[in-house]
Structure formats: C-alpha cells, structure tokens
C-alpha cells in the first residue's frame with residue numbers, strides 16, 4: 001500500500017533519515033516509535049506526500065508520490081486518512097462540521113451524507129457533542145473527533161500521529177480500540193507513538209509490527225519492547 005525505498009530526508013540541517021526502507025502492506029497494523037524529535041511526524045508526512053523525500057522513493061498504491069500531480073495528490077489524500085498530532089480543527093465551527101470537512105472538500109453532497117456523518121459520530125461516541133465547538137471538547141473527545149474526520153471518506157490507510165498524547169489511559173484504550181476496529185475492517189493502520197505501555201497493551205489485541213526510529217534509521221523492534 002505504502003512503500004518507502006531507501007528514503008533520505010533532510011530539513012536542511014543534516015540528514016534526519018539516511019536510507020529508510022519500509023513497507024505497509026494492505027491490512028497491516030504498525031506502530032512507529034522513537035524518542036521526541038527522532039522523526040515520527042516527518043516519516044508520516046513522507047508516507048502521505050506532505051513531504052517529498054530528499055532521496056529515494058515513496059510509493060502509495062503502487063504510484064510514485066514524486067510523480068503525482070495535483071489531482072493525483074487529491075485522490076491520494078482521500079485514500080489516506082491522517083489524524084494530526086494537534087488535531088487541526090476550525091475552532092469557529094461545530095464538531096460535526098469539522099468532522100464533515102473532508103466531504104465538503106471532496107465535493108460530496110452533505111445532505112446525502114448525513115447518515116454517514118451521524119453513524120461516525122455515534123461510533124466515536126460524540127453524538128451528544130456534535131454541536132459543541134472544538135474548544136469545548138476534552139482532549140479525548142478532540143482525538144476521537146479527529147479520528148472521525150480522518151475516516152469519513154473511508155480511506156484505505158489511517159496514519160495517526162500520537163493520537164493518545166495528553167489523554168488518560170482509559171481514553172487511550174478507547175481510542176486504540178477504535179483503531180483496532182478499523183484494522184479489523186481491513187484498513188491499514190500506522191500509529192506513531194512514544195507510549196510504549198500503549199504499544200505493549202495493543203500487542204495482546206492486534207497483530208502489530210513495531211517500527212523504531214533510532215540513529216536515523218527505522219528498524220523492526222524485537223520482542224524485548
């Protein structure tokens with residue numbers, strides 16, 4: 001589904017990644033871990049084309065992202081749902097409208113999508129909060145709204161950047177459950193997280209591979225995690 005071949009990346013201050021190769025097959029579940037500043041967000045951005053590699057190749061759904069034009073990128077963004085670390089809501093519009101934003105951008109008929117939106121809000125447990133403003137939500141509610149927005153176009157791949165940062169254990173578990181359920185529906189899931197206890201807890205529930213960034217490389221973590 002998504003493949004990185006000998007990818008290097010440099011923001012300009014020296015190579016953050018030198019030669020990273022990894023593959024996210026269809027239906028797989030991965031964690032990406034590593035210390036703060038090691039490059040988890042950068043790697044996610046490379047996976048969904050927000051950053052182009054300095055060297056090497058990134059392909060998504062068998063197409064080289066470097067060759068993608070504007071239309072191709074728009075299609076790609078519909079197939080890859082991203083849960084951003086900072087959620088990125090429009091604070092002046094209600095939660096339901098924020099969740100529905102990708103539909104608007106994709107030119108979908110919002111009237112026809114009302115059931116879809118309602119089901120999704122229900123699935124993340126935010127039906128009662130649909131009319132609230134994002135600033136009125138708790139941390140866990142924000143993350144669940146961000147997840148709902150990421151999956152409203154029914155993407156094949158979900159990339160979640162620290163989705164359980166700043167939320168308590170119980171809420172982290174609830175969010176993780178939603179991501180595991182999505183994987184159970186056949187979606188490819190990658191979660192960037194520095195929270196090893198969350199990763200350990202998940203491993204008993206889902207067959208997940210853990211990728212670890214260290215020394216500018218991405219390696220498969222062993223069972224010692």
Ligand SMILES: Nc1ncnc2c1ncn2[C@@H]1O[C@H](COP(=O)(O)OP(=O)(O)OP(=O)(O)O)[C@@H](O)[C@H]1O
Pocket residue numbers: 011016034035036037038039040041042043194
């Ligand atoms: N736009 C940018 N310009 C220059 N350097 C950047 C930029 N974005 C990130 N960096 C640097 O690249 C490195 C990796 O950042 P990144 O955000 O990918 O790490 P991370 O592992 O996701 O960190 P965290 O866990 O704290 O979110 C850091 O040293 C960061 O300062």
